C-alpha cells in the first residue's frame with residue numbers, strides 16, 4: 210500500500226494496537242521543561258514508579274526564565290523554585306539538563322534541533338504544544354499534557370489514536386518581502402483555527418522544498434494554530450546538510466545507515482490523504498493578525514473583514530480595531546522578535562537586513578530575544594549584535610520571554626505589540642496586551658518606523 | 673482518577689468561540705509545582721478586573737447560573753497544551769464541558785483528569801445555550817454509560833461519541849499509566865527488535 214510520510218513514521222513506532230481503541234506509540238525522544246514537568250515527576254513519586262528511559266529525555270529551562278542577568282539568582286521566588294525543582298528532578302532521575310546559562314540552553318524547540326537531537330523519522334514529544342516544530346525534519350512531533358509526560362516517564366510510550374492525514378501544498382515562488390511566517394499565517398487565515406484538529410499535516414510543494422530548515426521550523430511550529438497536532442515536511446538534502454556535523458547527529462557508518470532510512474521516508478507517489486488544501490505562492494503577501502486568534506489574519510494590503518458575530522466583535526473590541534479599516538499606519542508601542550516560531554539566526558538576519566543603518570523609533574520598546582545560547586553567540590559572531598545596538602535595539606538573553614509573558618517581559622495593558630511569536634490570544638503577552646503577529650522582517654520595519662508599514666515597498670528583493 | 677458514570681446538574685452557559693487555554697488559566701499562574709488550587713484562577717482575566725474585583729457581567733460571577741457543567745462555544749480549549757487548564761476547570765468544580773468542538777490536546781488532558789468533554793452538534797449546542805439562558809434553573813443529565821446528554825424531564829436529547837477505551841477508563845477511574853505499566857515487557861521487546869533509530 211502507498212504510504213504517506215506520516216504513516217511511515219507513525220507505523221514504525223506502534224508497539225501494540227488495542228482492538229477498538231488507541232495504539233501504544235513508542236517515543237524516541239522526550240523533551241521537558243520547568244513548567245509542565247513538576248506535576249509529572251510528582252505523579253511518579255506518589256506512585257513509586259521509576260523513570261523508564263532517562264537517557265532518552267533532555268531537559269531545558271526556558272518558559273519561566275529571565276532574559277536579563279541570567280548569571281544572577283532568579284528574582285521571582287516561585288520561578289526560582291520551579292527551576293530548582295527541575296534541577297533536582299533531573300539530578301534524581303539521571304536526566305540531562307541544559308539549564309540556565311549552559312551553552313546549549315534555549316527554548317526547547319530551538320535548542321533540540323540545532324543540537325541535532327531532532328532527527329528525521331523520530332517520534333518526539335514535549336509538554337508544549339509547539340513541539341510540532343520538530344516535524345520540519347520529517348519527525349512525528351507533538352505536544353502532550355502533563356499526565357502524558359508522566360506516562361512517557363513511566364513507559365516511554367503513549368496511548369493514542371492515530372490522527373488522520375492532511376496535506377497542504379503551496380506551489381510557485383514567494384513574492385518579495387514574504388517570509389515563512391507569512392506563509393503559515395496565510396494558510397491559517399484561509400483554513401481557520403480548527404481545520405487541522407484531529408489531523409497530522411504534511412506541508413508539500415515547491416515553497417517548502419525551497420525553504421531553509423529555519424523556515425520549515427517556523428511553518429511546522431504553527432501547525433497547532435490551525436488545530437493540527439503536528440506538521441511535517443519530508444526530509445531532503447536541505448535537512449541532511451543542516452544535520453550533518455551537529456553535536457548529537459549520527460556519524461560515520463551510523464550516519465550512512467540512517468541516511469538510507471531517512472531517504473525512504475517521503476510520501477509515496479499516489480498515497481492518499483484524508484484532506485488536502487492547495488495554495489498558490491503568488492497569492493501570499495506579508496501578513497498581520499488583527500484579532501485574538503491566529504486565524505484572524507489579513508494581507509498587509511487588505512482591510513479588516515466585516516462580520517457580525519459575538520466572538521468576532523468581542524475580539525475587535527479587545528484590540529480596539531474597526532471592521533473594514535486598514536492596519537497601515539497603526540502606531541505600535543512594542544516590538545518582540547523572539548519565540549520558538551522566529552528566534553533562529555535566519556530571523557535575526559532578516560531583521561538586521563532592514564535595521565542596518567537605521568534607527569529604532571524612540572517611542573517603540575523593542576525586545577530582541579534569541580531562541581538559544583547558540584543563536585545568541587551566532588548573532589554576535591555575524592556582527593548582527595552591533596547592527597542592532599547601533600540602531601538602538603536591546604538584545605536580551607534566550608528564553609520564551611514575551612511569547613507567554615510568564616517572566617517579567619510583559620506588554621502593558623492596552624499597548625500594541627507587533628510580535629513574531631505564534632499566539633495573539635487576549636492577555637497572552639501580559640494582562641490586557643494587544644498582540645499583532647507578523648514576520649521578523651515586518652516586526653523590524655515596525656520598530657524602525659513606529660507604525661505599521663507596507664514592507665513590500667521597502668525591501669529590494671525576495672528574502 | 674475519579675470515576676464518572678452519570679451527572680445531573682444545572683449548567684453555566686459561555687457562548688464564546690475559540691476559548692483558548694490562556695483564558696482558562698493565564699500563564700502567570702503556571703508557576704506552581706503541584707496540581708492543586710488552580711481553580712481560584714480559572715478564567716482569571718475574565719472573572720476579575722485589574723484591581724482584582726469580580727467582573728459583574730461575566731457568567732461565573734452571575735448567581736443566576738450554577739452547576740458542574742460548562743456549556744461553551746465552538747473549538748473549546750485551543751492553544752497551549754497546559755494541562756493546568758483541565759486542572760483549573762476540575763478544581764473550580766466542573767465535571768463536564770459541553771461544546772460543539774474541542775481542541776485535541778485539551779480533550780485528552782480533560783479525559784486524563786476525569787473531566788468529561790461532551791461534543792454535541794452545533795444545532796444542539798445553540799438550542800441548549802438558548803434554553804439555559806432562558807431557564808437557568810433547568811438541569812442537564814449527562815450519562816456516560818448511555819453516551820447521551822439531555823435536558824432533564826424533556827425529550828431534548830443527543831447522543832455523543834467517546835473512544836471505547838477512554839470510556840472504560842472514565843467509568844472505572846483508571847488512567848493510562850496503569851495500562852502502559854502492564855505492557856513494559858512488550859515495550860522492552862519492541863526496543864530490542866530495533867527501531868530504525
Ligand code: SF4
Pocket residue numbers: 271272316317318337339548549550608609612613630631
Ligand atoms: S516560545 Fe512561546 S510558544 Fe514557544 S515554547 Fe516558549 S512559550 Fe511556548
